[in-house]
Amino acid sequence: MVKEAGCLYLVGTPIGNLEDISLRAVRILTEADLIACEDTRETLKLLNHLGISKKMISYQKYSENEKKAHLIDLVEAGNKIALVSDAGMPGISDPGEILVKEAWDRGVRVEVIPGPSAVISGLVISGLPSNNFYFHGFLPKAKVKEREAVVTGLKDIMATLIFYITPHSVEKDLILLLKILGDRPAAIARELTKYYEEVIRGTLSELLSVLAERTLKGEMVLIIEGNNEVITELGLEDQYKIYQMMLSDGVKSKEALKTISTDYNVSKNRLYEYILGKKEK
Incomplete structure (x- = not known):
């Protein structure tokens, strides 16, 4: 029996509320020969909730280079591989982007199964301009001067800025952003789609005042208004x-x-x- 052509499926999964899984995502996960995931323990929770029993392989930052060729070999052999992240769309601030590039470089079929995204969800619920935005991801864990150089490079962008932040870095990141960008309107969207979902709005200095009174936990997206005062000098x-x-x-x-x-x-x-x-x- 001739095996059908393989495919790499990029499957969006819930960022918190398991009800957000799409019908198509459930079908692809059910039909896949193998599921490549960041953390098999996290993905197993989702599969158990859906009643799906499937072979999984861990595909993490520290193993991406050695496993990407093997996974694409499997696709070329006719297998259907579903790539998922711990939450949201694979390839956004995770090693999935390396695997997708390898797939295109080797000419195998790639399909996207759209799903929840913390970036987009945080932006639309923030109340800040959404017609033009720039997603940066996490600020680097580097020396102060290097971090300042990165943020300085974002200062003149007129689009709304979006960052991922962690409970451990939120205060340090806000102090840096306030110092370089100025006291702009901003919002922290945390625990999106979960029971404790919360959006905290205000200027960057006001957000820092909130942190002085309480500790923020969970996954967070920081949205900051772009530079509205940039004047580009005409040559x-x-x-x-x-x-x-x-x-x-x-x-x-x-x-x-x-x-x-x-x-x-x-x-x-x-x-x-x-x-x-x-x-x-």
């Missing part, structure tokens, strides 16, 4: 092009210089000198 050549367009539209030179200076927050005298330099060439 002189671009300013000159706008100036030329305004002249062609009948605007007088003096008025064009004034308008560009006001609208783009640039130096009128500097642009005028640039224009004179163009005429001399």
Whole structure:
């Protein structure tokens, strides 16, 4: 009997409430030949809840390189492999991304089974702008200067910023973010979909005040408003092009210089000198 073509399934699993598992996810987990997971103990809890008995293999950060080739070999041999994380979508801040890349590099079939995501759930419940966002994941466990450099690189991003934080790092992370980003509106969404689900809203300094009074436990997502005060300076050549367009539209030179200076927050005298330099060439 010829075996069907194999596939690597990326299966989203609940981030807390087991009722959030999808019907399709249940079917794929039932039909899979093997389930690759971060922690077999965590996945076993879900499988037992669903009444599914299935062979599992641990696929963790410390074993990803040695096991990725073996798992894709199995897919190439016609096996259906379901990749899951401990909670949420595999490949988001976990070793799953390495396995997915290996699958594409070797040309095997990959399918995604969408499911809950702490990132998206935290964003939409936060009340902060959601039309444009940047997910960073965990801040690095590095020396102070290295951590400051990472956050400084995020300072001018205008999109809403999203981080994963732990109970052990939340205070240290908030202090760093407040220092570099300023006192922006933010929210901590913790224990999402679970019994003790909670969203704490306020500025970064207000969130720190909350921490001074109580200890936050559980898995947390930190959402911070993006930089709304970034002004991108227009280069002189671009300013000159706008100036030329305004002249062609009948605007007088003096008025064009004034308008560009006001609208783009640039130096009128500097642009005028640039224009004179163009005429001399």
